[in-house]
Amino acid sequence: MVELKVIPIETDVLIIGGGLAGCMAAIKASEEGGPRITLVEKSNTLASGCGGSGIDHLWSYIPPIHEKMGYTLQDMADDHRLGMGNGFFRKDLFYLTAGTMYDRMLDLERFGLRFRYDDSKAPGNFRVVQQFHSVPATFNFDGAPIKIKLTSEAKRRGVHIINRVQMTDLVVTEGQIAGVVGVGTRTADIYFFRAKAVVLASGRSNRLGRHSNGIDFNTRIPSSMSGDGTSMAIRAGLPIVNIEFLSGRVLAVNAPKKTFGDPRGTMQPAGRIIDGRGNVLVPRTQFYDWETLEKEKWTPEVRRIWFEERKVVRGGAHQFITKSHKEGGGPFFLDFSEATDDEGDYIEWSIRNEGKGTQLMRYLKEEESFSIKGNALEYADFYDRELSGTAQKGVWVDKDLETGIKNLFAAGDEIGGFAWQCGPGAITQGWHAGAMAAIRARAQKGLLPVSEEAMRVRKEMCSRIINCEFGFYWKEVEIYVQNLMDFYCGDIRSEGLLRRGIERLENAKVAQFRAENPHELCRCLDVHSIIDNAELVLRASLERKESRPELEFRRAEYPEKDDKNWLCYLAVRKEGGELRFSKIPIES
Amino acid sequence: MSYRHIYFDKNICNGCNVCVEICPGDVFAPNPEKGSPPLVMYPEECYLEGSCVTMCPHKGAIRILTPFPLRGGFLRR
Numbered sequence: 001m002v003e004l005k006v007i008p009i010e011t012d013v014l015i016i017g018g019g020l021a022g023c024m025a026a027i028k029a030s031e032e033g034g035p036r037i038t039l040v041e042k043s044n045t046l047a048s049g050c051g052g053s054g055i056d057h058l059w060s061y062i063p064p065i066h067e068k069m070g071y072t073l074q075d076m077a078d079d080h081r082l083g084m085g086n087g088f089f090r091k092d093l094f095y096l097t098a099g100t101m102y103d104r105m106l107d108l109e110r111f112g113l114r115f116r117y118d119d120s121k122a123p124g125n126f127r128v129v130q131q132f133h134s135v136p137a138t139f140n141f142d143g144a145p146i147k148i149k150l151t152s153e154a155k156r157r158g159v160h161i162i163n164r165v166q167m168t169d170l171v172v173t174e175g176q177i178a179g180v181v182g183v184g185t186r187t188a189d190i191y192f193f194r195a196k197a198v199v200l201a202s203g204r205s206n207r208l209g210r211h212s213n214g215i216d217f218n219t220r221i222p223s224s225m226s227g228d229g230t231s232m233a234i235r236a237g238l239p240i241v242n243i244e245f246l247s248g249r250v251l252a253v254n255a256p257k258k259t260f261g262d263p264r265g266t267m268q269p270a271g272r273i274i275d276g277r278g279n280v281l282v283p284r285t286q287f288y289d290w291e292t293l294e295k296e297k298w299t300p301e302v303r304r305i306w307f308e309e310r311k312v313v314r315g316g317a318h319q320f321i322t323k324s325h326k327e328g329g330g331p332f333f334l335d336f337s338e339a340t341d342d343e344g345d346y347i348e349w350s351i352r353n354e355g356k357g358t359q360l361m362r363y364l365k366e367e368e369s370f371s372i373k374g375n376a377l378e379y380a381d382f383y384d385r386e387l388s389g390t391a392q393k394g395v396w397v398d399k400d401l402e403t404g405i406k407n408l409f410a411a412g413d414e415i416g417g418f419a420w421q422c423g424p425g426a427i428t429q430g431w432h433a434g435a436m437a438a439i440r441a442r443a444q445k446g447l448l449p450v451s452e453e454a455m456r457v458r459k460e461m462c463s464r465i466i467n468c469e470f471g472f473y474w475k476e477v478e479i480y481v482q483n484l485m486d487f488y489c490g491d492i493r494s495e496g497l498l499r500r501g502i503e504r505l506e507n508a509k510v511a512q513f514r515a516e517n518p519h520e521l522c523r524c525l526d527v528h529s530i531i532d533n534a535e536l537v538l539r540a541s542l543e544r545k546e547s548r549p550e551l552e553f554r555r556a557e558y559p560e561k562d563d564k565n566w567l568c569y570l571a572v573r574k575e576g577g578e579l580r581f582s583k584i585p586i587e588s
Numbered sequence: 589m590s591y592r593h594i595y596f597d598k599n600i601c602n603g604c605n606v607c608v609e610i611c612p613g614d615v616f617a618p619n620p621e622k623g624s625p626p627l628v629m630y631p632e633e634c635y636l637e638g639s640c641v642t643m644c645p646h647k648g649a650i651r652i653l654t655p656f657p658l659r660g661g662f663l664r665r
Contacts, residue, residue, distance in 0.1 A: 043612040047639035052612055144642075164614070185614060213657045215591070216632060217613060223635045224612045333663050359638035363654045370662065378661030519614055519630070 019049020021412030025434030032438035054144035060101035202229030245391035247552035471514030596625030
């Protein structure tokens with residue numbers, strides 16, 4: 001019989017998740033005047049989270065560029081609401097993110113990341129390309145080492161980083177956060193943290209469906225993230241919004257990075273989509289001509305053209321692919337043959353700095369002798385689904401990122417209601433949440449009393465799994481849940497299928513896991529989170545009685561989009577053991 | 589599905605275990621024999637982001653052969 005050890009830790013500010021948001025929160029909290037800051041990460045902050053192996057693009061309002069164009073922060077807000085948000089929009093979160101990202105970029109520069117290049121003709125010598133908005137608004141930069149730099153900045157400021165601990169339970173005392181329970185992924189020790197303020201920054205749930213290429217952990221965004229934050233939040237009674245929008249990525253390439261993206265994306269400014277016969281389906285993007293910056297001012301007409309051009313790759317990929325197949329056009333290729341040598345170099349540089357891009361470029365060059373200019377890369381029309389930036393799923397927060405539990409803040413992908421906040425969301429909101437948590441922690445005299453109940457329950461459950469002699473390996477249950485989600489909660493959802501999916505998920509909930517070591521134990525905890533997230537997706541899909549094609553959400557019985565009743569956030573929360581739904585209107 | 593795609597060169601790797609420390613998928617375990625390459629415990633939990641290769645202080649000590657189902661399709665000119 002293995003007896004699990006309990007490790008109690010007291011701190012002032014506790015940060016859950018050491019990705020971009022968590023690291024920025026830790027750095028800012030320590031700059032706010034030094035209470036004890038503890039950052040807990042399931043992997044290792046040097047390589048964890050969506051920015052783990054790098055990031056090559058951050059969108060921002062860029063005053064030295066956009067002011068010259070006559071493009072205001074409000075213009076960008078309108079772009080974002082209409083484009084990335086598909087009508088879903090939170091002005092407060094947008095202004096916090098877009099309005100402060102430029103300052104945070106200057107901080108990142110201070111931390112040693114390179115943003116300026118002698119060959120750039122843009123003001124500030126930045127490399128800025130068009131991506132999410134109707135003007136160039138995305139910094140490309142040497143972001144491969146971002147997590148190494150942020151880790152060293154956090155350490156330099158005395159942040160206590162604890163790697164390899166998976167957080168599992170929020171402990172609340174009279175409506176205020178008081179503690180968090182975690183489990184050591186290499187030790188199976190039970191951690192019992194007490195804190196005055198907490199930042200929840202754990203990210204999305206990335207293993208909710210099977211992977212069509214058979215390589216299960218080759219997800220687009222990190223497979224180690226299983227939605228532990230959402231799971232903790234829903235069990236603590238907090239509302240989660242938009243989780244029904246689990247949807248597919250249509251244009252993807254079958255390679256390590258998987259979703260190479262579309263030619264309107266930042267990584268391939270000179271790319272275009274061609275069909276098998278060489279017909280150009282989506283023309284290449286042009287680099288912005290900085291010479292015209294002060295001559296031609298931005299107008300709403302610029303936005304209109306931009307929307308028109310992006311129709312194919314923004315929400316319309318399904319229709320586009322079906323139509324082209326009918327006309328005999330498939331398969332489709334991402335083609336860079338129109339790129340100049342400089343543009344080819346730029347694309348390679350950019351991809352190498354982004355996420356799994358280093359591996360992708362290494363694979364293409366070394367294993368396939370691929371050349372950006374000479375070859376076109378085929379899009380695989382496979383359909384791995386995820387809670388992407390388009391879904392804007394997450395916990396509901398107020399304008400200062402505080403959740404419904406006092407002194408519990410959230411940041412980055414943990415937050416719902418803001419489309420494609422991604423890197424900029426993590427960086428700016430992490431910073432703000434860190435500041436808020438530090439201020440609250442300073443204002444509070446002592447730690448609140450905590451119940452040990454959640455810790456005891458978690459310890460007993462882990463003990464059962466690790467001492468079990470006859471039970472299921474975590475991966476079997478994970479695959480069961482993924483199969484279930486693909487079948488009952490797929491492209492077309494219906495009441496009958498969803499209800500049956502909810503019923504069959506009960507089997508997974510009561511499955512007795514068996515783990516041979518702490519690593520396997522924590523994979524079982526991953527699957528618990530995946531089950532919690534899956535249940536919310538199924539239940540929320542049943543609740544949303546409409547179809548919303550631009551978010552790839554389709555209900556068989558409700559084929560029409562219904563803005564009047566359903567252009568709103570759908571919030572789900574747990575009350576007295578039951579899931580309850582409410583609508584949160586979108587402010588105009 | 590299980591597959592093998594992570595290779596150590598035991599003539600270059602000195603068992604420093606940097607890859608063990610940083611791997612987001614916690615794929616490796618230190619070799620009980622000091623100075624030897626880590627053990628690849630859970631290759632199917634690899635996210636293929638390559639931090640083990642890029643952060644390895646001994647170039648060539650660790651290599652990844654992209655799993656075969658991930659081979660891309662190309663138009664060659």
